[in-house]
Amino acid sequence: MDKALRDLFKKAEVKFSDLHMLxxxxxxxxxICTRMSVQLQAVEEEKVAAISSSLLALSHSAARQVTASNxxxxxxxxxxxxxxxxxTSYQNQKAVLCTVTGLKQNFGHARYFTHQxxxxxxxx
Numbered sequence: 001m002d003k004a005l006r007d008l009f010k011k012a013e014v015k016f017s018d019l020h021m022l023x024x025x026x027x028x029x030x031x032i033c034t035r036m037s038v039q040l041q042a043v044e045e046e047k048v049a050a051i052s053s054s055l056l057a058l059s060h061s062a063a064r065q066v067t068a069s070n071x072x073x074x075x076x077x078x079x080x081x082x083x084x085x086x087x088t089s090y091q092n093q094k095a096v097l098c099t100v101t102g103l104k105q106n107f108g109h110a111r112y113f114t115h116q117x118x119x120x121x122x123x124x
Contacts, residue, residue: 018102027094
């Protein structure tokens, strides 16, 4: 993981009012860079990577088979947090960006910034 990516994640925290996690993983489920809040410190980085890549792959398959269109993102709403998964690339490799926010964060705002962050990562 390079310093530029760590710095980018640090700056992104300012855009999210209730950020719990930012994680960039390879499409095949290996962690690249992860920043977690104290609330999620017990979650293993490797599990986050595996879950993120698997969920995005399943969502992509569902989108193709059910709607015959390309997946843009996957959003998971829970009683305590929201999770956003977006396809991106990092250093010419397919990647998955995962953000987790608390309920204080506006859903649309968090989704928008997740997509914007994915674009910045893709263009690095």
